[in-house]
Amino acid sequence: MTVSKTSEKSSEKPADTAKVRKDAAEVQGQASGEALQLGELSEQLGYVLKRAQLKVFENFLRCMASLQLTPAQFSVLLLVEKNPGRNQTEIASTLGILRPNFVAMLDNLESRDLCARIRSTNDRRSHILVLTDKGKAVLARAKKLVATKHEARLNELLGQSNREALLGMLSKIANEF
Amino acid sequence: MTVSKTSEKSSEKPADTAKVRKDAAEVQGQASGEALQLGELSEQLGYVLKRAQLKVFENFLRCMASLQLTPAQFSVLLLVEKNPGRNQTEIASTLGILRPNFVAMLDNLESRDLCARIRSTNDRRSHILVLTDKGKAVLARAKKLVATKHEARLNELLGQSNREALLGMLSKIANEF
DNA sequence: TGATAATTGTTATGGACCATATCAAATATC
DNA sequence: GATATTTGATATGGTCCATAACAATTATCA
Numbered sequence: 001m002t003v004s005k006t007s008e009k010s011s012e013k014p015a016d017t018a019k020v021r022k023d024a025a026e027v028q029g030q031a032s033g034e035a036l037q038l039g040e041l042s043e044q045l046g047y048v049l050k051r052a053q054l055k056v057f058e059n060f061l062r063c064m065a066s067l068q069l070t071p072a073q074f075s076v077l078l079l080v081e082k083n084p085g086r087n088q089t090e091i092a093s094t095l096g097i098l099r100p101n102f103v104a105m106l107d108n109l110e111s112r113d114l115c116a117r118i119r120s121t122n123d124r125r126s127h128i129l130v131l132t133d134k135g136k137a138v139l140a141r142a143k144k145l146v147a148t149k150h151e152a153r154l155n156e157l158l159g160q161s162n163r164e165a166l167l168g169m170l171s172k173i174a175n176e177f
Numbered sequence: 178m179t180v181s182k183t184s185e186k187s188s189e190k191p192a193d194t195a196k197v198r199k200d201a202a203e204v205q206g207q208a209s210g211e212a213l214q215l216g217e218l219s220e221q222l223g224y225v226l227k228r229a230q231l232k233v234f235e236n237f238l239r240c241m242a243s244l245q246l247t248p249a250q251f252s253v254l255l256l257v258e259k260n261p262g263r264n265q266t267e268i269a270s271t272l273g274i275l276r277p278n279f280v281a282m283l284d285n286l287e288s289r290d291l292c293a294r295i296r297s298t299n300d301r302r303s304h305i306l307v308l309t310d311k312g313k314a315v316l317a318r319a320k321k322l323v324a325t326k327h328e329a330r331l332n333e334l335l336g337q338s339n340r341e342a343l344l345g346m347l348s349k350i351a352n353e354f
Numbered sequence: 355t356g357a358t359a360a361t362t363g364t365t366a367t368g369g370a371c372c373a374t375a376t377c378a379a380a381t382a383t384c
Numbered sequence: 385g386a387t388a389t390t391t392g393a394t395a396t397g398g399t400c401c402a403t404a405a406c407a408a409t410t411a412t413c414a
Binding site for chain 2: 017019020021023024027028029030036037038039040041042043044045046047048049050051052053054055056057059060071074075078079081082083084085086090091094096116118120121122128130132133143146150151153154157158162163165166167169170171172173174176177
Binding site: 072097098100101123125126 | 400402408409410
């Protein structure tokens with residue numbers, strides 16, 4: 001196999017061997033217009049999981065357009081409502097949010113008068129988080145939107161029992177994987 | 178209710194009303210050490226879905242540590258192997274990757290000699306994508322790692338039939354939601 | 355008690371990922 | 385053959401995520 005000067009110019013890329021070019025020549029012009037085959041990709045849990053998650057978030061944002069709440073913001077409001085009086089570190093960490101990144105989130109929610117930081121009397125380093133009246137009202141409306149537009153869509157697509165089974169399996173993965 | 182000068186300094190935040198401070202005073206010092214209640218959060222599909230996805234990706238990265246392949250890179254290699262001779266636009270779009278963002282990804286894979294861009298003879302604008310021999314070998318090893326370490330873990334956690342049901346529901350969400 | 359360590363909220367910063375506008379080269383359209 | 389479209393690429397900005405560092409406050413403990 002006379003390979004004339006394995007590298008004519010030193011600017012060639014690592015993959016630029018004769019073998020690859022030969023392989024490529026064999027598939028040149030094949031499969032012009034046809035749809036691509038997903039192949040094993042559609043069996044990869046991570047792939048399907050990620051795509052499903054994107055779709056769900058996308059739908060969530062559409063349902064919440066009138067309230068301008070992201071999934072993360074919604075989760076903060078839910079958690080603060082359920083656990084009033086906790087500080088930023090506690091709320092952030094149970095949501096998997098790092099404290100530095102939680103600051104801007106709270107700045108946003110507080111500027112919209114949805115929740116408030118109150119200096120704790122026990123530990124004057126920390127801020128206690130509470131929903132404002134407006135925050136409670138907005139969250140109530142958000143819950144209704146989620147239930148009627150978002151989760152309802154899921155039930156309609158999967159059926160009640162399947163939806164519950166799905167949630168159970170995802171919880172198991174989230175907690176025990 | 179005599180509220181002495183509703184706003185002493187104009188620098189007060191919107192949420193700084195007497196009502197919120199009163200509400201906060203009632204929960205000060207409650208629930209010091211106890212664990213937080215997730216409440217309705219654990220029933221929110223989006224929340225559980227996102228957390229599960231993070232766990233799965235995390236595990237995937239650990240399993241692939243020896244090959245240094247991210248989920249996205251793995252999906253590219255899988256798709257190029259199944260569809261050799263397609264161009265960047267086709268591969269990227271079926272993966273939901275925007276063309277500009279696909280360039281750096283390919284630069285990476287190509288610099289590691291896992292795949293190659295070959296100028297198409299049909300349309301000299303486009304690059305045909307092919308796996309190199311090394312790319313094929315690495316992908317083969319990656320598939321084995323995924324099967325024995327990653328997906329096996331899932332089967333062990335959920336059981337074979339549940340794992341298939343999960344995949345089916347996620348596909349349905351990804352495609353029909 | 356007082357010196358030292360740890361914690362809380364915060365800022366600054368950098369990386370990874372995602373999205374848009376724009377460009378030159380090549381091709382398609384008419 | 386003039387114009388529009390497509391392809392890969394660059395530049396750029398936004399969002400999210402992660403780490404280091406800091407002042408104020410609190411905990412530790414010698």
